[in-house]
Amino acid sequence: MYAASSVPQSTNIFQLVKQVNIVDVINHYNIAQLHQRGRRWVARCPLHGEKEPSFYVFPDGGWRCFGCGEYGDSTDLVAKVFGLRPIEAARMIARDFGIEVNNKPISLEARRKARQQAIEAAKKREIKQIFNQKRERALEVLSLIVRTTNRALAAGGYKAHYDLAELLHKTDYQEYLIGCLLSNNPDLQLLALTDPEVQQWLE
Ligand SMILES: [Zn+2]
Known part of the structure; x- marks a missing residue:
């Protein structure tokens, strides 16, 4: 789905998974029920219990919860929601969205x-x-x-x-x-x- 062939060799897995739209990531893993509000998306925070939505997703791929203060990118979110290390979360996103990760760090x-x-x-x-x-x-x-x-x-x-x-x-x-x-x-x-x-x- 997301071709990695045009990505420079030095690019690491964290940069590679940024190709995936964070909204797609959130929907794919059922992390939150997003509602579009202008160019942003809003939902009830998946990281803390709340009735009024204060979890925001921005067009640049970042997210922030104004209730619990957590923030980050799609890798950080998947890591926090599923209790994974960031590298594990990035690998999971890469695998599930068909991103080829064949450029290991050069020794x-x-x-x-x-x-x-x-x-x-x-x-x-x-x-x-x-x-x-x-x-x-x-x-x-x-x-x-x-x-x-x-x-x-x-x-x-x-x-x-x-x-x-x-x-x-x-x-x-x-x-x-x-x-x-x-x-x-x-x-x-x-x-x-x-x-x-x-x-x-x-x-
Ligand atoms: Zn929160």
Whole structure:
């Protein structure tokens, strides 16, 4: 009936049960015979014997008896009428009005753990960011080298000075490294990034 999904996590059960209209609570448990008087409700006090009604319920969810001087909210009223502790009264209202109470107070240990997890997540994001920057840089340099080498090979420029087989072998390896960096496999990406040749461009 009363959805608790929009309630912040820190909200406790006493705040949750305030969602329930106090008039509904009083009627549900037959606590008093309420009569509307303007925006207020009035009844004979359920906490002390009286003939003339001096028990008032206000639109803000509060109540006060001008006969015996008692006052409070719906939890206080249910607690006093049924002789319960406030927490027991709040639980009863929550249960009977279908309020989900799944947010127990957060322990110190849970807070510490959540904070630690947040720090670790931030570190991971930072490492990932640095990793991606290095990967971009390595791809840039490797692509440039391979392009330049291929252009030179096409033009026949290096033939006189370099061992062609060695150059082709090197280009093959650089293309392999590019393939590793472009792959979705983190192990292959790391393998390429930690290659000594790649490392020297990243320093
Ligand atoms: Zn009273």
